[in-house]
Amino acid sequence: MKDKHIENKSRRHFLKVTTAVGGGMLIGINWLGCQLDSVPEEVAKAMPNEWYSFDAFIKIGDTGLVTIMSPNPEIGQNVKTSMPMIIAEELDVAWKDVIVEQAPLNTEWYTRQVAGGSQSIRQGWEALRKAGASVRKMLLDTAIKQWECQAIDCTIKDGVISHSDGRTLGYGALANEASKMDVPEEVELKDAKDFQIIGKSQSNVDMEGILKGEPLFGLDYKEEGMVYALAIRPPAFGQILESFEADEAKAVSGVEDVFQFGDKIAIIANSTYPAIKAQRLVKATWKQKDSAEDTAYHSKTLLEHLDKKAKEPRRVDGDVQQALKDADEVLERTFEAPFLPHACMEPMNFFADVNEKEIRMVGPIQTPQWTQQRIADLLERPVEQVTIQMTRMGGGFGRRLYGDFALEAAEISSKINKPVKLTFTREDDMLAGTYRPASAYKFRAGIKDGELTAYHLTEACFNGQMFGQMPSNFPCGAIANYRVDCHNIESNITTGAWRAPYANFLAYAEQAFLDELAEKMGKDPVQFRLDLLAKAKNTPVGEAHNYEVEKMEGVIKKAAELVGWDTAAPNQHLGFCAYYSHNTYVAEVAEVVMEDDNPKVSKITCVVDCGIVINPTGAKNQVVGGILDGLGHAMYSDFKFIDGQSQSSNYHQYRLIRMPDVPEVDVHFIESNNDPTGLGEPTLPPAGGAVANAIYSATRQRLYKQPFVKEMEVLG
């Protein structure tokens, strides 16, 4: 295969700029250096001799084979399949003729190369469609020119343009001429009813590599001359390095060096295992510099704040204090959740080659652009010298937003002047995490004359305000007196986003509280939610709320109908939950059966409104994964600190959901022609609430703390 780039340099350097793509730019791209990393086994068309590039996303070969660049980092959320599907749809090629490649980091060419917040599809949607449609138009215009005909004479299907008189031209035959055209300023996008690829399940584009064990992941990346590094970091938060002794460690065969960098120690070896052995032999002395926090302190501090008013409330409608005073009855409940590690299956790692000319980074990262800048700043080098190649990631869940591991790799490489791969052991990964912060919520609700008149939510959280991000979420707008107070407490434990940040714990707390509130008011939990929504629609209180009532009603009604909520037998233990997050509406109903006096979740029914579903098989995988992730962490995962040190170092001390714990999951999507929203996160938050409510139905025990297994033990 020859790359057209080599002979046609002048054209490649010509920048194609257009305002057609969401206000952004489409620029001719240098295809050299891009790796073919997912050639389907039986590509329908032969491998081309020449490739012609059109814009940053698309090149077409002379045989009609198409390569589509997938712009965003792939952490298992399926964007490497679904984003190119969107381009292929508007380009009008057969999916079997498409090869997908991971795009390089280039934020001038691509918008938002980030994996986070369930935003890849939502924010990429228009730009991806226009990229495909622009190239389709260039090909069509070329055919029209050759045939001296009108657009109306032509139809396009599967990469072939047909004239009404029977003549045909394939994209492969047109590619050379078409690629010389200017990118059109205006393009027409397809009507959703004409979609051929979107909405039809397409297998993961990396399937073959995964099934054959090919080197797709950062940890698999190797280069000639590379050394292996491990680090030793402070074992507890609040500690710094005082001194260390490494004679024994250095004597391990294969170990090349042990040295200090910052407050850490680096071990360099010719392979991974000698470094692991040496890591255990280094004798380091740490000293306390900052406070040593523990879980008892965390819990006490959070609870103390729940009775304080915040200086600046996040939202105030009416007068909650007065309404609570005037109420006939007040329900007050407190919910608590621990810090959580991300525990990605692939531990943190990164490859770095820092030399005089350039800084080459390869590895798993959710935020390549931010990391590129931070590395440039750290090493005091121009950002243009830093390249980042994104590998497939063995999970992210938020942990790989924080490029600390990439910075460490760069720092180590710059010190030894060699290419290096830094690996975290599982223990390093769990002990030096960027945890979901512990948080607590207090809800106070006032009932007067059978109506919900007051709703006061107080949050306390370490290093951030979770609910502070969305105080206008449901049930805001439905209650005359409504207030949200948030307290942010500083901690020296590093914290950060964890799958479905803000909502991952709050959804359970709120939805379990609403269940109890409905019971207290003598209302059916589903009808209670629908009544609140009707109020938010008909007589909205205060400034606009952030959710669409009809969509929320839609998922609630559908889920209730699917499980036969109104006709459920008394011994059928169901728990209901509905939640809006990451621009997506989700309702989940959990069913619990008693097995040897223990509640077991037997089924979860889920209804999702995420607009257009791009790739149903991938979407369903995300939905189920999110539910089981939410269920698993709500049920099992506990994480404690003593003297600033995490008490779980590996999977034997940190319980994740496993196959025998998994219920049946039944997934339904609301049919929609609305633009797609996010899917990687929004099904996680409601799972805990649905399960807590179903466990209550089965056991009459309310659960106020995660993980539930611990609560159930305590409660007996």
Add this chain to the structure above:
Amino acid sequence: MPVYTLHVNGQEHQVDVDADTPMLWVLRDQLNLVGTKYGCGIAQCGACTIHMNGTAMRSCSLPISSVGDAKLTTIEGLSSDAKHPLQEAWREHDVPQCGYCQAGQLMSAASLLSNNKRPSDDEIDEAMNGNLCRCATYTRIKSAIKTASKNM
């Protein structure tokens, strides 16, 4: 350092490492068979699962000195054409999310099916309990094992 002769995926290899080196790191770093994954190093996650004389083993907890003449199989050698009934079933059910745990899942499942062609749900749960999937693809893994079991 001692020199070991290993039989991996039908090929013989000579490896010169310390006796306590786990097979996981021999495969990944010395033999360049990186399909076998590191997840925990203490036999808790199953990402490193390989076959030793046909039986699933956690290679992170298998020192090279204990391998002897045993025949080892890794994901790269599960089948010559990637058409093992499990691999076919994995395609059919579009199992992976991130994909990192999948080699270990496939190797555990292959060992299960070679001993028990028609495992019950409980037997599948039991055999796969040692394999974590952080993305939680468990329902598809289970369905794919059942499909493969039918097609074997």
